[in-house]
Amino acid sequence: MDMDRDAVEPRVESFPGERAEKWVEYHRQFGALSTPAYEFVWDLTAGATGPFCTDVDGNVLLDFTSHIASTPLGYNNPALKAKLDAFELPNPTKIAGQSFTASTGGLPESADVPGPSQLMERLVDITDDYGFDTVFLSNTGAEAVENAIKIAYDHRNGASQAITFKGAFHGRTLGALSLNRSKAVHRRDMPELPGVHDVPFCRDRTCMRASCECGFFPTEDGPSQLREILDPKRGYIDPTDLAYIIVEPVQGEGGYRFPSDAFAEELRAVQEEHDVLLIADEIQTGLGRTGEWWGADHYAFEPDVITSAKALQVGATVASRDIFPDEKARISSTWGGGDVLAAMQGALTIDIIQEQDLLANARERGEQLKARLREADPEWITNVRGKGLLVALDFESKDHLEATIRAALDRGLLTLGCGQRSMRLIPPLDVTEREIALGAELLLDAIEESTTEMACLSDPTEVS
Ligand SMILES: Cc1ncc(COP(=O)(O)O)c(C=O)c1O
Structure with a gap:
């Protein structure tokens, strides 16, 4: 299913939705306990482009995790797809790689x-x-x-x-x-x-x-x-x-x-x-x-x-x-x-x-992301840092970090924690200016909510 990368916006009805819960339960029934990140269940058959993907309940998410830096070209990268589509996959698709040489014909x-x-x-x-x-x-x-x-x-x-x-x-x-x-x-x-x-x-x-x-x-x-x-x-x-x-x-x-x-x-x-x-x-x-x-x-x-x-x-x-x-x-x-x-x-x-000179894009978009977060300078957030699209920021506690990851998910933005209380942002290398701006606003909004939530938890009389 196609998705217009220049127009799509994240949209979340409920996360995790009913189907995601069922998929996660099914998965965990057979899978050994590992490092569960969150209940994000990507629908392989639904719309996905660049950093955007659709989960099994139809939520449209902006993925700033790139599967922990493992999908550097995002979802359905057209250049990659075109090259892969032109190739008829053989069977077997796996060979003894290091010691067995395979060719595609010719020299x-x-x-x-x-x-x-x-x-x-x-x-x-x-x-x-x-x-x-x-x-x-x-x-x-x-x-x-x-x-x-x-x-x-x-x-x-x-x-x-x-x-x-x-x-x-x-x-x-x-x-x-x-x-x-x-x-x-x-x-x-x-x-x-x-x-x-x-x-x-x-x-x-x-x-x-x-x-x-x-x-x-x-x-x-x-x-x-x-x-x-x-x-x-x-x-x-x-x-x-x-x-x-x-x-x-x-x-x-x-x-x-x-x-x-x-x-x-x-x-x-x-x-x-x-x-x-x-x-x-x-x-x-x-x-x-x-x-x-x-x-x-x-x-x-x-x-x-x-x-x-x-x-x-x-x-x-x-x-x-x-x-x-x-x-x-x-x-x-x-x-x-x-x-x-x-x-x-x-x-x-x-x-x-x-x-596509994506090294330059990573540098420019990384600067854009850091500049926006630094300019907004939300209370309780420190140490906005990064090189290229390896970007992170610190929260004053692990609880605050987790509350923000959750609030970001509710807005359709996928992020990840690391270390004790850091959040990492890892968009695809071809992320656009619009997508960084969108992700930064969603994150800032999520930080605002989680900060209020943390303030209420530490002082319930502060409920506004
Ligand atoms: C720096 C570093 N080294 C090694 C690994 C291990 O890689 P893998 O999970 O593919 O075995 C990771 C995975 O997160 C990593 O970040």
Whole structure:
């Protein structure tokens, strides 16, 4: 069913409606308990375009979550659909991706539609600034991280130590889990990789050595905590036994924390001093989300390995060939990146971002969104921040955040929480000026309602 992107407005009768409740109940009857976000049940057969979609009860929603940054081109992107529609899907649609080569006929350089091999070529292309030339495809973000740390341990001849950052999230498989430092529920009672240490992550983007409150620079003149633990005299990690440092250029699940330049420069300096292998986990920040291809593009540190997934539709570990094992079967995966449709969608997503200059759009629309929220400056809302279309704001409490997510839903705007009391806004990369303006007004209206609600809860006599 068609929807006119330039005219459609969000419209909510009741949320969740009767059908959504039934679908959610049915889903949960069979599904293991996971991380339920809210009772949004997208109707795959109803109108959807750009950030707009229709739920199973006919509510029209403005989606500023992009399925947690996994649908960068929104719903029914016409350029993507046209390219996919022109291709008759084969059967099977899944092949053993990393180790099995499939073609669409002809020669690779003139392929009509891209498959896993072309996806790898494009990834090499967009990591050219880092000198990367090799890709290992997998299926999820966690697998991309698992393979990144495996190649690091291998490359560093079994070095046994690793450094992660407080507030980090890198996935749910056991290896990736050992690197997490965001929520206790992820790791509690699970066995862990030995030798993983953590240091504070800079959570204040204006942080400087002299004014640091994040704990990364404990004193004005002294070493950072990262430098200190690697110090050959005072530290407790022998830098020659350090396999890798892993960092999210902007922490995602931990609360959309944008580090300062001082942090990034110190990380770079330590990297150079001790020849550290740095893994940038770009699973949430990559593929144009921040207005550059990679979150790391904004900072001084230089990744040796990048992990990508989500927006890419498959998982990918990207680096230079000398970092990957040169021994056959050291890393492998049956389905790794071999979903023909997903790999094609990933490659076409990169093409469309380039063809439509969506990096520039992400920067402009992100500025528009932040400017509107800052100008309105609602009471009790702080720290409006973002790069490109990775935008967040803080509430004074978790309850206030949740009340706002709820009030926004009632107005047809989908948003997500992260960290302790932050809201993240992740519109598609081709979001328009009208859509950002619409979303910002809905959000401001929702904040007004939730703020009144919170005031009433804390002081019932204040009911107006
Ligand atoms: C930074 C980061 N790394 C890794 C992951 C794990 O990705 P997946 O859920 O695809 O395994 C996520 C997912 O949210 C993430 O945000």
